[in-house]
Amino acid sequence: MSVRLYNTLTRRKEDFSPLQVGKAGIYVCGITAYDLCHIGHARAAIVFDVLARFLRYRGYDVTYVKNFTDVDDKIIARAEREGRTIGEVAETFIAAHDEDMAALGVERATVTPRATEHIDGMIALIRTLLEKGLAYVVSGDVYYAVERFAGYGKLSGRGIEEMLAGARIDVNEKKTNPMDFALWKGSKPGEPGWDSPWGKGRPGWHIECSVMSQRYLGDTFDIHGGGEDLIFPHHENEIAQSEGATGRPLARVWMHNGFVRVNKEKMSKSLGNFSTIREMLAVHPPEVLRLFILQSHYRSPVDFSDQALRETRTGLDRFYETRRKIQAALSGGPAADGTAGERLTGGHRRLYEKATGLQERFAGAMDDDLNTARAIGYIFDGVRQVNAYLDAEGQAASPERTLVLAAARQAFDRCGDVLGLFRQDPRDYFAMDQRRETGRRGLEVAEIEDLIAQRLTARQARNWAQADAIRQRLAEHGVILQDGPAATTWKFA
RNA sequence: GGCGGCAUAGCCAAGUGGCUAAGGCAGCGGUCUGCAAAACCGUUAUUCUCCGGUUCGAAUCCGGAUGCCGCCUCCA
Numbered sequence: 001m002s003v004r005l006y007n008t009l010t011r012r013k014e015d016f017s018p019l020q021v022g023k024a025g026i027y028v029c030g031i032t033a034y035d036l037c038h039i040g041h042a043r044a045a046i047v048f049d050v051l052a053r054f055l056r057y058r059g060y061d062v063t064y065v066k067n068f069t070d071v072d073d074k075i076i077a078r079a080e081r082e083g084r085t086i087g088e089v090a091e092t093f094i095a096a097h098d099e100d101m102a103a104l105g106v107e108r109a110t111v112t113p114r115a116t117e118h119i120d121g122m123i124a125l126i127r128t129l130l131e132k133g134l135a136y137v138v139s140g141d142v143y144y145a146v147e148r149f150a151g152y153g154k155l156s157g158r159g160i161e162e163m164l165a166g167a168r169i170d171v172n173e174k175k176t177n178p179m180d181f182a183l184w185k186g187s188k189p190g191e192p193g194w195d196s197p198w199g200k201g202r203p204g205w206h207i208e209c210s211v212m213s214q215r216y217l218g219d220t221f222d223i224h225g226g227g228e229d230l231i232f233p234h235h236e237n238e239i240a241q242s243e244g245a246t247g248r249p250l251a252r253v254w255m256h257n258g259f260v261r262v263n264k265e266k267m268s269k270s271l272g273n274f275s276t277i278r279e280m281l282a283v284h285p286p287e288v289l290r291l292f293i294l295q296s297h298y299r300s301p302v303d304f305s306d307q308a309l310r311e312t313r314t315g316l317d318r319f320y321e322t323r324r325k326i327q328a329a330l331s332g333g334p335a336a337d338g339t340a341g342e343r344l345t346g347g348h349r350r351l352y353e354k355a356t357g358l359q360e361r362f363a364g365a366m367d368d369d370l371n372t373a374r375a376i377g378y379i380f381d382g383v384r385q386v387n388a389y390l391d392a393e394g395q396a397a398s399p400e401r402t403l404v405l406a407a408a409r410q411a412f413d414r415c416g417d418v419l420g421l422f423r424q425d426p427r428d429y430f431a432m433d434q435r436r437e438t439g440r441r442g443l444e445v446a447e448i449e450d451l452i453a454q455r456l457t458a459r460q461a462r463n464w465a466q467a468d469a470i471r472q473r474l475a476e477h478g479v480i481l482q483d484g485p486a487a488t489t490w491k492f493a
Numbered sequence: 494g495g496c497g498g499c500a501u502a503g504c505c506a507a508g509u510g511g512c513u514a515a516g517g518c519a520g521c522g523g524u525c526u527g528c529a530a531a532a533c534c535g536u537u538a539u540u541c542u543c544c545g546g547u548u549c550g551a552a553u554c555c556g557g558a559u560g561c562c563g564c565c566u567c568c569a
Contacts (some may be wrong), residue, residue, distance in 0.1 A: 002506040011497095013527085021532065031569075074567075116554055156564075162495050163565060205567085229567030234568090257569070258498095264561080293518075300499080301562075308505065314515090318517090321531065341530050367506090374507050377516030384516095389519040389523090391533050464527055471529075 003058055005223070005301065006369045008254040009155055013369050016253065018222045024060040025221035026052060027213040027251070029230055030112070032069040034094035037100050038274040039304060040267055041291070044227050046290055047257045047370075049106045049227045049297040050419060051225070054366050057418045064259065065216045066109035068094050068137050070116050071202055087191050090114075098275040101446060103286045104165060105420040111216050115208035118193045122203045125245055126196075132206045134244045138174040140186025140199040146179045155254060156232035181237050183207050206237040213250070214242065224251035228299075229268075231256055259302045275304070278396065283440075285433055288313045291421055293451050295374040315380070317430075317491065322383045324411065324426035325390055326405050328406045329397070336406060337399035347393035348400045351385055351408065358382050359409040362418075372419065379415055381424070382408065430491060437492040449478055452488050455481075 017227040020421070028048045031041055052064045060182055069075075070090035073413045079086045094114075101108075126142055129135040135144050145154050146160060153159050170293050182204035187193030194198040213221060219242070226235065232486040235254065260267045267274045280289055285304070292312040343350050358378060365375035386408050394401050416422030424432075438445055455470040471481055476493045 038569085040569045072567095094569090126521085156496085158496055158565075189528095230563075231569055232564065233566085259563075259569080261562085266563070266568095270566090300506090303505085308518090311505070314519095317516050318531090325532085350512080373505075374515070377507065380516050387532055388534085459527085460551095462527075468528070480530060481512075484531085 003055065003367050004151070004369055005253050005255060007252075008256050011157075014253065016222075017062065019220065019252070020481050022059065022061055024055045024062045024223065025057075025217040026062060026064045026223045026225065027221060028064070028066045028109070028224075029209060029226040029234065031093075031097055032065040032072050032074060033090040033097065034072065034074040035093060035269075036276040036278060037097050038260075038267070038269075038276050040227065040274065041097075042100070042104055042277050042280075042289060043260050043293050043298075043302065044225075044257050045101055045106045046104060046293050046420070048255075048374060050294065051223070051370060051418060052109075053107070053418050054370065057363070059416075063111070063217065064109040065111045065113065065213065066110060067095075067212050068114045069092070069205070071192070072116045072205060079192075080206045080413060083325075083326050087116075089322070096278075101315050102283075103281055104277065104290055107420070111214065113212045115203065115212075118208060118211050118215065119203065121215060122184075122207045123194075123196050125207060125241065126209050126215075126450065129183065129241065131246065134240075135183055136176065137198055140201060141174055141182060142184040143175055143180040143268055144183055144240060145176060146181070146240065147177055149244050152240055153236065153242060155236050155239055158232075170208045175205050181206065182248055183241070203387075204236055207241060209234075210241040210245075210250075212247075214236075219246040219248045219250075221251055223255060224256040225257070228256040228258055243452055257298045258301045263300050263305070264303060267304070279310075284309050285313065285316070285429075285436070287421060287424065287429070288316055290419075291316050292378070294419055294421065295376055298370055306312065319380070319383055319422055320424070320426045320429045322386050323409075324430075325421070326386065326409050327426060329394070330402060330409065333397040333402045333405075334399050334404040336445075339399045339403045341407070342405065344400055344404070348404050350402045351389040351394075353406040354382060354385050355404065355411045358408075358413050362415045366418065375415070376419070376421075379412065382411065389451055430489075432434065433492065434490075437478075441443055441492075443477060443479075448474065448477075448490065452481065452490065456488065476480065 004013045005016050006013045026048070028044070031037060048064075048066070052062050055062050068090070071086060075089050079089045082089065098108075108445065129144065130137070132140070133145075134148050135142055153163070160177075163179060184196060184198055184203060184207075186201040191202075195201050213224070224235065237251050240383045255281045262273050262275070263273070265273065288309055292304075292309055293302060295312065303490050313324075319484075332351050341356065344352050361378045362375045365378060366369045368374075386405070389404070394405070412422055434445060437443075438448070451470050451474055457468045458464075458466040458470065474481060476488070479490050479493050482491075
């Protein structure tokens with residue numbers, strides 16, 4: 001079974017076959033560093049993080065390039081407004097981006113180039129395009145002549161004519177064709193800029209990606225990704241630039257993640273209905289955000305709401321409850337003692353086979369265009385089976401139980417590694433949640449635990465009325481108690 | 494106006510020609526518990542927006558209708 005990926009270019013799922021056996025080169029358009037990242041950025045980052053992780057799991061040597069756009073009109077505008085340089089503004093938001101992504105468990109890309117580090121390359125590429133007659137200079141600006149590139153529109157599936165029919169593009173007298181786009185923009189006095197053969201100026205938005213992808217991955221590489229809003233014009237223009245210059249295909253597979261919506265409406269900067277990652281993390285555990293996103297297929301739209309996120313948290317809590325039980329059973333139990341899985345019988349054997357088969361089923365779902373939703377379904381199926389086992393034949397410690405639960409734990413860990421989920425220590429997961437929620441609700445962990453201790457005393461005296469009164473009092477603050485055989489644990493509702 | 498996507502239970506969400514339509518959340522009944530909570534067991538879509546068609550067989554393919562959404566402009 002090989003990895004199959006949906007290719008926007010062909011509108012089909014295709015078997016992934018890299019240019020070089022065993023290697024995969026991926027380029028994903030990163031952020032423009034002029035503001036905090038929102039949950040749409042989080043989705044794109046998480047989706048392609050999972051792609052890279054899964055390809056590595058499948059044995060590919062992955063080179064993942066994700067750029068930072070650190071020069072652009074919006075950065076310039078913000079810098080002007082705040083009396084800072086564009087470098088300072090970009091630096092601020094790149095650092096914030098890195099923090100947010102780390103919180104969400106997004107691994108750093110192999111290479112994270114910045115546009116301003118590649119101005120020379122951009123100038124060289126624009127020169128080539130001018131030499132090939134694909135671009136023209138107008139008073140300090142350079143434009144790409146779209147109608148001279150035969151393949152223009154092949155990614156987004158439309159022709160120049162029909163795009164013009166829709167015509168909401170701004171009128172710019174300098175352009176020969178309204179669809180032409182800027183490769184280089186001359187700087188106005190006072191604006192930042194770089195010297196070029198066409199005067200002081202700055203690059204257009206699309207040229208950086210053509211240059212950086214070629215620099216780190218070559219003329220043609222395996223996978224190019226980004227949000228679906230980048231299909232047009234950004235990726236279409238990248239194709240025109242790169243393929244126009246090299247005469248070779250840019251990327252073999254184009255992957256685009258679907259949008260984040262809020263109340264059934266596209267979430268976007270222009271609509272102003274966006275939540276930053278930070279705002280979300282103040283209310284929800286980071287792993288819940290990640291799980292919520294991966295519970296839908298990456299190409300479908302996903303609708304955020306507090307309600308939906310709370311439900312996801314309930315599910316994730318359940319996973320970690322089970323993980324905690326496995327941990328407890330394994331730390332107290334005897335060694336597996338050379339017991340062979342093949343010799344197990346009954347319930348031990350059933351779970352052992354489920355556990356050892358989980359990875360394969362999981363990977364099969366992931367092979368099918370990164371079907372994380374189905375893959376996660378298999379994991380939760382495994383969770384239920386582990387719980388059922390622990391309620392039945394797994395109650396007593398035994399070498400068999402150790403073997404079976406260790407197999408289950410390993411299966412969860414291997415799958416979790418690919419998703420970037422399910423890998424915290426259960427104690428840390430619950431403790432983190434408790435810390436955030438006590439902070440939000442103005443409670444103290446010590447207070448709560450003191451009440452729990454008082455209730456224990458009452459319970460030992462069989463004073464149920466008082467014990468229940470304490471539980472009720474905690475419940476009013478959203479604290480739910482769980483009396484276990486060894487101790488009482490608690491969490492927020 | 495042009496192009497494209499989606500429509501599966503109370504909600505979220507897999508499933509793209511053939512085994513009982515995954516999984517999560519919520520609900521209900523039961524087991525366990527001092528009572529709860531958690532966990533488990535059972536249960537909640539004879540049917541996949543509607544109407545036609547292809548096929549031995551369709552949620553899955555084709556045609557049409559309706560509804561929702563996205564792109565065509567900076568956007569992950």
